[in-house]
Amino acid sequence: MGDHLRTMLGLWPLKPVSEPHFHYWPGFERLPKGILLSGYWQSVRYFAPLADQLADIIKLQPILKTCDQSLVSRLSSGNTVSVHIRRGDFLKNPEAMAVHGIVEADYYDRARQQLERTVKPDLYCVFSDAPDVAKDMLSHWDRTLFIEGNKQQQDLALMSCCKHNIIANSSFSWWGAMLNRNCDKQVFAPRNWFTPEALKRRSLADLFPERWHTI
Structure with missing residues (x-):
């Protein structure tokens, strides 16, 4: 300390x-x-008694009012998916990298394939702390919108507006998906939340809600 x-x-x-x-x-x-x-x-068991009230307790509306309203409307009204790619601090901090590792492109491709078979999204909204990396990683995707230029709290609020979520191994997008109020949301999360070595000291037993999909 x-x-x-x-x-x-x-x-x-x-x-x-x-x-x-x-x-x-x-x-x-x-x-x-x-x-x-x-x-x-970051266990769903902490929030289970308040699951239906989370979005009322953690109020994102004041933050959304500071965002581009045309963007808020587009993300909220379409069959949209938030896609979060986290790189920056994981790559710059060796200690963070040793614990969290990096989620590779294959995870995102597999999550997209499953969504295409089930809910057929019309737009993938990509959030990243390394936008150039994200654009290169998803260059083969169509129907993408790369969200840039916002503050972190704005990105979190915008993620929650999307109908579905593909999250990174990050508490940031985990909360974006948790605060998504769509009752029929499909959420995909990386099964390897930590590196194999870090997983020896951490349990993921209650990290994900039952309805979420892990890849």
Whole structure:
């Protein structure tokens, strides 16, 4: 823990509680109010009692009002799919790369093939922190729209507007899909969420909702 973080935590009025591991922790249910949760807390079991209320609790509408309204309308009204490709920080940070690894093009192609057989999307909306890489990776796709120039919170809100989601091994697009209010959404996620070595120390037992598809 760096000195700057120690200082921040010392001044922070809430007591920080770190998750003991990646999967669901039953002790969460006994935590008191007035604390700061530190970690991923990325298990669907934490949110199960509030699954139908998530989009009302985490309000994205104020963020969507700051976006291009013609884009919001296009993503919301069509049979659209958000596609998230994450590269930047994973490639630049060796420690992050050792834990997360990289999701390759084959995963995206296979997810698209399944969507083409089932819901037949009319537009794939691509979000990435490395747009040039994304354009090269998906150069053989048609019906694509590369979303660029937004703030991170705007991209997250726009992902949730799409009817379906192809996510990366990233909590960012995981939340974009979680906040998607389409009752018939098809969500595809990479089965290899972490590298093989990192998976020895982490469980994915309750990372994905039952209706999501893993590839």
